[in-house]
Amino acid sequence: MTQCNCNKVKVVKEITAEDFAKIDEVIERYRGKPGSLIPVLRQAQEICGYLPDQVQRRIAQGLGLPPSQVYGVVTFYSFFTMVPRGRHTVRVCLGTACYVKGTRKNLGKIQQELGVEVGDTTEDLKYTLETVRCLGACGLAPAIVIDSDTHGLVGSGKVMDILKAYD
Ligand code: FES
Structure with a gap:
């Protein structure tokens, strides 16, 4: 948890090495398959609860896509979130x-x-x-x-x- 400059408490959920390992497994399953980005993002969000920058970069690198493409998809679909959400x-x-x-x-x-x-x-x-x-x-x-x-x-x-x- 950190303070942002608007004085509101900002909830931060750390992405663990275990989370990254699970994401890597998902990437491995989908690598090279057409239309893999959305299912990989969905599963990564299930693992982490949200899709922060470092997760997006990991997915972009793993699937061989430009980070801007991953960001574009995350921000286009309302079911993806870049901030942690409650259970x-x-x-x-x-x-x-x-x-x-x-x-x-x-x-x-x-x-x-x-x-x-x-x-x-x-x-x-x-x-x-x-x-x-x-x-x-x-x-x-x-x-x-x-x-x-x-x-x-x-x-x-x-x-x-x-x-x-x-x-
Ligand atoms: S006003 Fe319709 S359910 Fe609340």
């Missing part, structure tokens, strides 16, 4: 129906308890907090989604119990 993504709906039913209280409770702002990841890399405009579950307002699970009729008294069920 669980928490999305709080801020759509009208949820807003009326008190979703702001849920969001405030989560921010306070986890000590993060929207878009941030907790220091233990457990949760990444995001907001969405509507989850398509307005009848269940206020709603939150954790990973792919939708939770409806969430009161601020139980929102943290729901989060803590995810380990």
